[in-house]
Amino acid sequence: MFKKILIANRGEIACRVIKTARRMGIATVAVYSDADRDALHVEMADEAVHIGPATAAESYLVADKIIAACKQTGAEAVHPGYGFLSERASFCEALEKEGIVFIGPKPKAIMAMGDKIESKKFANAAEVSTVPGYLGVIEDASHAEKIAAEIGYPVMIKASAGGGGKGMRIAWNEAEVRDGFDRARSEAKSSFGDDRVFIEKYVVEPRHIEIQVLADAHGNVVYLGERECSIQRRNQKVAEEAPSPFLDTKTRTAMGEQSVALARAVEYQSAGTVEFIVDRDRNFYFLEMNTRLQVEHPVTELVTGIDLVEQMIRVAAGERLPFAQSDIKLNGWAVESRLYAEDPYRNFLPSIGRLTRYRPPAEGKSASAIVRNDTGVFEGAEISMYYDPMIAKLCTWAPTRLEAIEAMGEALDGFVVDGIEHNVPFLAALMKHPRWREGRLSTGFIAEEYPDGFAPVAPNAGQEALLAAVALSASLIEANRRERFADRLRPPSGASREEWTVRLGDSYVDARLVDGLVTIPFDMDIEIGGKTFNVVTDWRPGDAVWRGNVAGQSVVAQIRPILNGLRLDWQGISLKAKVLTQRHAELERLMPVKLPPDTSKLLLCPMPGLVVSIAVVEGQEVKAGETLAVVEAMKMENVLRAERDLVVSKINAKPGESLAVDAVILEFA
Structure with a gap:
């Protein structure tokens, strides 16, 4: 077994690998950029090596710097995590030349499966079910339009070397193919240093379900059930679960066996994931094989009890898998x-x-x-x-x-x-x-359920009453604390006023104290809308989380002080709350509402980012839907489009400029 390994990554995955290595008695080495000098993974590792500037292209993506760090520290092996160099065969080969073990598959498997175009060709030859598409080199946007027309709309444009939703676009017509092709190539080049893309048929109402495989160097291959990753935004996974609520035993077995066959065909070693698109009739189509650890691997670990990182390390050290397919059992849900x-x-x-x-x-x-x-x-x-x-x-x-x-x-x-x-x-x-709770999912879930974007959930009458009780309890506890600190010689009087009004957003909820004293723990009956709520909590002023019981229901809510009130966050509901006397509530209802400033003639930068391009000139007339500018943030390009017909009067930003949120990019006449 290795005595020391280096983690060629950052963030949560580096920390996660360090935890398992520590449990196995293996020393760890972290690498870090200028931006990560004080990062958690640096603090957790036994040693840390600085590898360059903040940009990944100058630090985490430079294989020579990783190898130099291994030599400097004596690390015998490298765990790549995911992203960065995790699926770069040239990195694996460079490590092998230096006598350093790559904790992952061999270069052959990475080259066969890590490239989406080549993996589909390989899967076709291995008789694995695949999505119809074009796997050759796409010369330009016109060529992309021709291919898309032959396949039939809608189509998916995907980066060949991609992952994590980068370099991926859905196109429903010719115009979207041309724009999507350019954007996908640009993102692919920026994120992976490889601008090749391919096009395939987009399956309508698809579910994204993937099979986890494990293989050793002795010919043993198993699958560890599936994960459903259908809740996605811009092709980036948001929520995952294991197992899938959609698969039956027959489909699960068929997908698992195909995944194992594919892994055997490329002589796969280590942990890997075979991704499928599954339609409404449980027909499944191979998408790609990720020759690395997946972000969502913890849910598989929770339902199987198998530490995937540990198995990756043991396989890389030459050990056999300690279990067979018949030993794999799925327990519970994650x-x-x-x-x-x-x-x-x-x-x-x-x-x-x-x-x-x-x-x-x-x-x-x-x-x-x-x-x-x-x-x-x-x-x-x-x-x-x-x-x-x-x-x-x-x-x-x-x-x-x-x-x-x-x-x-x-x-x-x-x-x-x-x-x-x-x-x-x-x-x-x-x-x-x-719909989520019932398991009626597709990769279009977020777009379908939140077509206009997400807004705070509007509470129903029962939820309003519950939150009013929470707000009132917190306000009374704070008032009682102030009273005790103001006059320590006088015992707390408890609730001296019975009638209150709680303002929640724009709603007013009348409440009456029925029974109990304001103490900690708080235990009081509050009447709202003719119903009595027994409220019990040990919340104290300053606590960010209110935990307690309201009318027999366990409640965990976030509570933050704001000017003249509180902000409550619970189950997607976010409301400003004020606890008022009834007279104060009567007067507050008469207060005029302050309107937000008019920004309709400005294009504001929606987030801190880098201006990639400005698509207009001063004096230009633009139509609704046309591209105005492209801003890059956190490795994603965001296209800013006109919401209506406009005339550009002034350009305030230029390509290459870094902007703060709400900085003015364009002004309109």
Whole structure:
């Protein structure tokens, strides 16, 4: 077994590999760029080596620097994680020349399966079911249009060397093929250094289901069930689960056996994933094989009890798999939510900045569930514009799917992240979405259910009453604390006023205290709308999470002080709350509403990013839907289009310029 390994990656996956290596008694080496000097993976590793500037192209993607770090520290093997160099055969070969072990498959398998075009050719030869498409070299946008017409719309344009949704576009007509071809090539070149793309038929109402395989150097290959990854946005996975609620035993077995056959055909070693598109009739089509560890691997680990990173290390060290296919059992259900630094209320645009507060839910096993949080950040860390926007991968396990979803919902409600925008509210709302809970999924789920983007969930009457009770309890506890500090010689009087009004957003909820004293723990009956709610909590002022019981229901909600009130976040609901006397509420209803400033004649930068191009000139008339500018942030190009017919009066930005959020790019007449 290895004595020391180097992790050629960063963030949560580097931390995750370090945890397993530490448990195995293996020393670890981290590498870091200028931007990651104070990163968590650097702190966790036994040693750390600086490898260059912040941009990945000058640090994490430079194979020579990784090899030099191995020589400097005496690392015997390299775990690549995912992304960066994980599927680059030339890196694997370079390591082998230096006598350093690559913890992953051999170059032959990487070359055969890591390239999407070549993998499809190989799969066709191996009689694996594949999606109809064109696998040759596409010369230009006109050639792409011709191919798309022959295949039939809609089509998917994909980067050959891609992954993680980068360099991928769906086109429904000729115009979208031309634009999508250019964007896909540009993103592919930026992210992978390879601008080749291919085109295939886009399966309508598809489900994205993948099979995890493990193989050793002795001819043993097994599959560890499947993961469903159908909840995606811009082809980037958002939530995953294992097993899939859609597959039956027959389909699961067929997909697993095809995956094993494909792995055997390329003499695969290590962990790998065979991805399929599955239609409504459970017909499945091979998409690609990822010759690396997948982001969503924890859900497989939770339902099988197998540490995939450990098996990768053991296989690389020449050991045999310690189990056969008959030993693989799926136990319970696991769900993963990817926490991203992005603003769900602004069409999920990237957000960067410092984590002023980062308080994930406690990990571990409770009576009914397991909570796991794979992360690479900490309170005070900075989310950089240079890398992927992932903050953490929150996972829950339970005996049944609905129990795992409920556990996830509660964990998300208690996941506190401040300082940047993030998608926790969206994920929390997803856990309550009827279609998600019923398992009626497709890769178009987010686009179909949130066609106008995500907005805070509107509470129903019951939810309003519950949140009003939470807000009132917090306000009373704070008032009681102020009273005790103001006059320590006087015992707390408890609730001196019985009638209150709680403003939640634009709604006013009348509440009356029925019975109880304001103490900690708080235990009081509150009457709202003719119904009495018994509220019990040990919340204290300053706590970011309110945990308690409202009318027999367990509640976990986030609570933050704002000017003259509180902000409550619960199950995707986000409301400003004020606790008022009835007279104050009467007067507040008369206050005029302040309107936001008019920005209809401005194109604002929706997130911090780099201006890639400006597509217009001053004085130009543009039509609705036309491209105005392209801004790159966190390795993704974002096309800004005209929302209506306009005339450009002034251009305030230029290509290559870095802009802050809401910086003015264009002005219109």
